[in-house]
Amino acid sequence: MIYWKLFLANLIANLLGYGGGPASVPLLEHEVVDRYHWYSVHEFSEMVAVGNALPGPIAPELAGYIGFDKAGVLGATVALFATIAPSLILLMMLLGLLMRNRNSPKVKNMTKFVRPAIAVLLAMVAFDFFANAYHTIGIIHVLMISIASFFLLERWGISPVYVICGALLYGAIFLR
C-alpha cells in the first residue's frame, strides 16, 4: 500500500539520519530510488537541486513533494508525519533524560560515531549524481558546471538560489 510505503520510507530515512536533514537525503534516496523504484537517480537529483534552491529544510521538502506526487495531499501528510513526528516525539520524551546526561560522553559519542558513515552515504549519492550527469551530458559540461558551481558556492559564498538558477539557464541554452 502506497501510504504505508511512504510512511516507512520517510521513517527509516529520518530515524537513521544523524546530523540533521541533509543526512537523511542519501538514506531517502536509498528508499525511493533503490528500494521502491519510484524515481530514477536523475529525477531524485532534480528534487535535491530544487529543494536546495528553495528556502526551508530539505528533508520535509522532499518528503512533502514525494508524498504529494505519489498519493496527493494525504500522501504528503503521511510522508511529512513520518519525517517529523518520530524524532520530535523522541526529543520530547528524552529531553529530561538527555538533560541529566548531557555531559555524558556516551550521549555525545552517538552523533560523533555515526557522522563518518553519513559522510560515506553522502559521497555515494554525490557519485551517483556525477555518474548520471556524465552519461547524459558528457565530461566537458560536467567539468564546466562543477568547477563553476564549486567556486561560486564554496569560494565566493554565492547563495545556492543563484547558482541553481545559473545552472538552469546554462542548461536551457547549451544542453537542449
Next chain:
Amino acid sequence: MKVKYRDIFMAFFRAGLLGFGGGLSAIPLMHREVVKVYKWMGDEEFSDILALANTLPGPINTKMSGYLGYRVRGIPGMLVALVGTVVPTVILMIVFLTALNAYKDKPWVQGMSKAVVTVAGVMLGMLTWGFVKKSIEAIGWLLTMIVMAAGVVVMVVLGIHPAFLIGALLAIALLTKKDFDQKKQEHAS
C-alpha cells in the same frame, strides 16, 4: 498572557523561509525570533535544547520548531509551529517541480534538468566534506578513516542497508566511555 498562535506561526514561517540551504542555516534565524524578537526563552535554554536535539536523528529544523512551539503553547502551539516551518516550503516545492514536469517534452526544459544534476552533485560533495571535517575535529582523522572504510565495505562492497551500520555505530558509541572532548581540552592546555 498567552502567546498568540499568529506570533508562533510568523516566527517559524520567517525563520523557515529566510533560511536557504537546508536546516542548519535556519537555526540562527530561529534563535533570533525565539530569543530576541519574541523573548519566549533565554539564550542559554535555547542553546541547551539545540545541543540535545542534535544528539537525536532526524531533521533539526522541525525538531526545534516543534519542540519550541510545544513549550510556548502546548500541542496546538507545536502544530502551528510545524505548519509555519514546513507547509509554505513544501507548497513551493510542489509548484516548482510540477511546472518543471509539465514542460518536460520541451528541449530547453530537458536541458535545464540535465544541468542541475551536476550542481546537486557538487552540493552533496560539499556536504560530504563538511561531515568529514567535523568528524575529524570530533574524533580524530584515524577513527574517522576507520569508520568511513568500514562504511564503504559494508554499504558499497557488501551492499548492506545503512541501518545495520548506523545501529552498530550507535551501539559502539553507547559502550564507549572515551570522552573525546576531554582529550581535546587536555591537548589545548
